Amino acid sequence: MAAVHSLTEAIDNLYTSTWQHMKGGAIDNIFTATPFWFWMRDKGRLKTQGGGRHILEPIEYAKNDGVKFIGKGGTVSLNDREFLTEAIYDWRYLIAPLVRFGVDDQKNRGKTKILSLINSKLSNAENSLVDTLETTLFANVGADGGAFDGLLHLVQDDPTSSTVVGAINQSTNSWWQNKQLTMNTVSFATSGVDKMRTMLNNVTNNRLKDRSDIILTGQTPYEYYEDAAFTKLEIQNTKLAELGFDHLTFKGIPLVWSPACGLRMYFLNTSFLSFVYDPAMFFDMTEWKPIPEQVNDKAAQIATACTTTTNRRRVLGVIHTIDTA
Amino acid sequence: MSDDNKDGNDDQKKLTDDPAFKEMQNAVKGIALLVQQGQQANTTMQENFTKLMEKVSEPSKKEDPEPDPDDINELDNVGLIKLVVGEVGKVVDDKLEAVGDSITATKQGLIDTRLEGEVKELMIENPDLLDWKSEMALISKDNPNLSLARLHSMARTEDPEKATELDEKYTESDDDKEDKTKGYLSLMPTSGGFEDADSDEKPMTSEEAADKAWEETLEDFPALGSMGDA
Numbered sequence: 001m002a003a004v005h006s007l008t009e010a011i012d013n014l015y016t017s018t019w020q021h022m023k024g025g026a027i028d029n030i031f032t033a034t035p036f037w038f039w040m041r042d043k044g045r046l047k048t049q050g051g052g053r054h055i056l057e058p059i060e061y062a063k064n065d066g067v068k069f070i071g072k073g074g075t076v077s078l079n080d081r082e083f084l085t086e087a088i089y090d091w092r093y094l095i096a097p098l099v100r101f102g103v104d105d106q107k108n109r110g111k112t113k114i115l116s117l118i119n120s121k122l123s124n125a126e127n128s129l130v131d132t133l134e135t136t137l138f139a140n141v142g143a144d145g146g147a148f149d150g151l152l153h154l155v156q157d158d159p160t161s162s163t164v165v166g167a168i169n170q171s172t173n174s175w176w177q178n179k180q181l182t183m184n185t186v187s188f189a190t191s192g193v194d195k196m197r198t199m200l201n202n203v204t205n206n207r208l209k210d211r212s213d214i215i216l217t218g219q220t221p222y223e224y225y226e227d228a229a230f231t232k233l234e235i236q237n238t239k240l241a242e243l244g245f246d247h248l249t250f251k252g253i254p255l256v257w258s259p260a261c262g263l264r265m266y267f268l269n270t271s272f273l274s275f276v277y278d279p280a281m282f283f284d285m286t287e288w289k290p291i292p293e294q295v296n297d298k299a300a301q302i303a304t305a306c307t308t309t310t311n312r313r314r315v316l317g318v319i320h321t322i323d324t325a
Numbered sequence: 326m327s328d329d330n331k332d333g334n335d336d337q338k339k340l341t342d343d344p345a346f347k348e349m350q351n352a353v354k355g356i357a358l359l360v361q362q363g364q365q366a367n368t369t370m371q372e373n374f375t376k377l378m379e380k381v382s383e384p385s386k387k388e389d390p391e392p393d394p395d396d397i398n399e400l401d402n403v404g405l406i407k408l409v410v411g412e413v414g415k416v417v418d419d420k421l422e423a424v425g426d427s428i429t430a431t432k433q434g435l436i437d438t439r440l441e442g443e444v445k446e447l448m449i450e451n452p453d454l455l456d457w458k459s460e461m462a463l464i465s466k467d468n469p470n471l472s473l474a475r476l477h478s479m480a481r482t483e484d485p486e487k488a489t490e491l492d493e494k495y496t497e498s499d500d501d502k503e504d505k506t507k508g509y510l511s512l513m514p515t516s517g518g519f520e521d522a523d524s525d526e527k528p529m530t531s532e533e534a535a536d537k538a539w540e541e542t543l544e545d546f547p548a549l550g551s552m553g554d555a
Contacts, residue, residue, distance in 0.1 A: 016514050017542060018535045020538075021535075115539060281513060
């Protein structure tokens with residue numbers, strides 16, 4: 001006697017199997033949909049960590065003050081100076097829910113209709129993930145029930161406030177403070193480029209490895225800059241141009257915009273920023289589970305265990321309140 | 326002196342005068358002489374043998390010692406030539422020894438490289454090659470000129486049961502192959518399989534993925550294919 005299977009079981013299988021096959025492409029799409037995430041991936045800043053209670057980032061916060069020149073018979077202190085600590089970040093869980101109604105399974109029969117419904121639901125989930133990643137990037141911390149640390153938190157407008165970032169209080173640890181400048185009621189046309197130059201010098205501190213490699217801003221400041229620098233626009237960044245990202249450059253550094261960024265301009269060095277994820281839960285789909293009291297309706301989730309981290313905030317900077325053209 | 330003694334002496338005199346007795350006496354003397362000569366010869370032979378052994382066991386002494394290089398100014402032409410030839414010979418011997426060693430090492434290296442290449446090549450097609458090493462070694466003793474491939478083939482022929490077991494062991498099912506692409510410990514049904522940006526494999530579009538999933542699902546749920554679009 002042939003085995004009896006239910007249609008819903010077959011469709012469960014189809015969803016899971018389809019997502020499994022398209023996951024690689026979906027992840028590609030997610031991390032190339034917006035310039036910042038593309039940049040992070042291109043620079044190899046998507047890092048993996050298999051489980052663990054926390055994500056730890058070693059931080060070199062002080063110089064060795066024993067280094068000095070000496071004269072004849074001079075001495076050097078042999079104190080074992082503590083210069084390393086760790087920033088601690090928690091796992092965050094990004095979830096895209098999928099819901100399937102029994103009546104849809106009943107109405108949509110045959111390959112074309114079933115696959116069409118599956119495609120539309122999974123594509124919708126993929127697009128929603130792109131949006132959520134982008135908006136969370138520019139958000140604060142924990143505002144939406146445990147999202148990963150956004151730039152508003154990692155690169156703060158007031159880096160001297162008593163706020164904990166990576167389990168380290170920035171107010172009592174000046175080496176853990178990012179750079180900031182305000183343009184409140186200051187004309188961008190007259191002072192914008194000057195402020196940008198100052199910010200770049202502040203974060204770089206004349207050290208090549210600390211120099212920003214991308215500038216991220218909102219639409220309005222982007223347009224201000226385009227107006228201000230129109231006559232001396234520089235060569236575009238090849239990689240971003242190839243993907244069709246609209247961008248400008250400032251002293252050779254690509255400047256891109258996101259509608260979620262608002263009136264800020266972030267000077268970022270992505271060598272000191274990471275997006276850490278658990279490969280065992282990286283845009284992976286759960287089993288389909290029946291929804292209680294809803295006949296034949298089922299739910300599944302596409303889940304990601306991830307977080308954003310930084311280990312050198314002093315090379316990150318923000319020009320905020322860019323509110324005047 | 327008594328008469329008895331007188332009679333005895335007379336008897337003895339009569340015996341020594343007997344020619345037969347005289348003949349016998351001469352024969353006894355001859356035998357004693359022979360024995361004495363034999364003993365002497367034996368002693369001489371032993372002495373000679375000992376000397377010979379001593380001579381053999383001694384390190385060979387050159388009749389003509391090699392001239393000392395320090396005495397070069399005092400050597401005549403013959404000694405000088407002998408010295409030069411001896412010294413050149415030593416240098417040539419050293420050089421030849423080094424060349425010989427080098428040739429031996431190179432030859433061994435070539436053999437090792439060839440064997441290594443042969444093993445690697447063979448292992449691509451025959452993953453069970455190392456499982457037969459004992460059997461191959463045994464066959465090789467009797468047939469030292471056989472190639473590795475031939476040895477492997479013969480070893481398999483001689484133990485078909487083991488060959489079948491190993492074939493099963495090294496034949497992966499499609500499921501096994503697919504499992505290798507998944508995470509080492511799958512947390513979720515779709516865990517693993519994400520290729521990094523550097524991968525040459527082109528990711529599937531959602532349509533391609535759905536088509537492939539449909540084909541796969543049909544294997545487990547064949548009735549799905551009989552449902553027409555309604």
